[in-house]
Amino acid sequence: MRNFKLGYLVGYSQSHVGVESGCWGIAEMPFTDSDLRSLQPQAKRFRASAGEALFVEVYPSGGRYFVWRHRFPPGKEGKLRDYQIGPYGKGPGQWTLREARQERDRLDVLRRQGEDPRELKAERRQSIQRTGVVTFQKAAEEWIAGNTRKLAATTLKDYKNKLENQILPVFGRRSIKAITRGECLAFKRTIEARGALNQSDKVFMVLRLVFSYAIDQEWVSDPNPARNSRHSHSGHITRNHPSLDWNDVPGFLADLARNKGNGDPIAIASVKVLLLTFMRVGAVVPGEWAEIDWQQRIWTIPAKRMKGRNATRQEHLIPMSQPLVDALERLREQTGDSPYIFQSSRGKGTEHIALETPNHLIKRMGYQGKLVAHGVRSLALTNGQDILKTPFHVIDLQMGHKPPGKVRQAYDKAQYLEERTVFMKRWADLLLEKGLVV
Secondary structure, three states, X not given: OOOOOXXXXXXXXOOOHHHHHOOOOOOOOOOOHHHHHHOOOOOOOEEEEEEOOEEEEEOOOOOEEEEEEEEEOOOOOOEEEEEEEEEEOOOOOOEOHHHHHHHHHHHXXXXXXXXXXXXXXXXXXXXXXXXXXXXXXXXXXXXXXXXXOOOOHHHHHHHHHHHHHHHHHHHOOOEHHHOOHHHHHHHHHHHHOOOOHHHHHHHHHHHHHHHHHHHHOOOOOOOOOOOOOOOOOOOOOOOOOOOOOHHHHHHHHHHHHOOOOOOOHHHHHHHHHHHHHOOOHHHHOOOEHHHEEOOOOEEEEOHHHOOOOOOOOOOEEEEOOHHHHHHHHHHHHHHOOOOEOOEOOOOOOOOEOXXXXXXXXXXXXXXXXXXXXXXXXXXXXXXXXXXXXXXXXXXXXXXXXOOOOHHHHHHOOOOOHHHHHHHHHHHHHHHHHHOOOO
16 A cells, blocks of 8 residues: 555554554645545555544545544643534535645634534534525525626636635535524634635625525525624725836836836736726736727726726726827737737736736836836826816816715716817827836
8 A cells, every 4th residue: 555645544443542542653745635535445444544633534435534633622621522624525515635634724723612513514404404405605606607798807807716716615415504603703713814814805795696686586594694793803004006106107108118017018018008008907918909999099998807897887988198009009019910908928817018027027016015007097197187177076087986876876977088089199298208218
């Protein structure tokens, strides 16, 4: 038999303490799926340590079963006992190694709060028997499907990632009626324990949205188990995107002109275009040549790339200043044969450069913590008012923000396109004055 990175105990009848204390051999490397699959059945069942009190029982039949060894009540005086998590596998009712570890972490948080894991399991089993068969995964899939055309592509992708990577491995197979408020909070605490406070709040928000959908479908009763409260918030303080002080702009533009970040021409051009348009990266970087009307000097951003606009099908217009036209003309000499303005020659995932490209270049220029691509929006809004004395509503509209309030959104269709065109010209001239080279 091969030597495992983690020692295993042959013969289930032997003491398990040896495994936990390390006298059977402590792993030098983490236990992996490959190690788990390589465990060969013996004449008697045995268990192998998967680390941190999680074990894999291997039966003579070849079956593998996850077991969590813990003390309850917590502490040395607590009784040492096992909790049967479930069989290894990827099918219904089975657990991958990653899912088993996440379940152990969730249960451990509840245990430390005084909840008996065995009683929780019994309550869960009874609740599932009493309720319907709608799983959390089914609710999540329906919720996502219903929002596919309502949400921006980047937002939808972010929600899917949070569901697939963090939420569904824990709650996916569960009857949605059986999931309690305590379990939702415990799940959130496991994310906070990794130091990811902001991430915990965002994941909890997605969890809350799925439950809200389930409540509307009458699969779950109010109140929402993932509702916000002063006790549920992580305490994370949201910080604004870093943006340059106006006095530092000439230095940044000089560094960009001399290519301090050693970027390729397409990456450098993407930063210049972001400076001249102050749009979100997700609106500009996937831009296509077909969106540009050279005669009218208008760049039309489709609604699907505008935050919050996909449901309303409202496009966004960018009046093109002469410096922006010049920058795009130079780009057309390099990428004009491609549908994409910022064509990628590397072909990693998309035909255009990655959305992270502008920020990577800014970071390599030495401006980490001082500026990000999104911070250019603050630069334009602040100095457009302070220096150019342009009214807030003109700049705000050009940034692509919707008017505040549902009534204004429904009835106020003013575009202020003439005022926006003047502002875009003056903003571009101001950047040229400060050292922008296009």
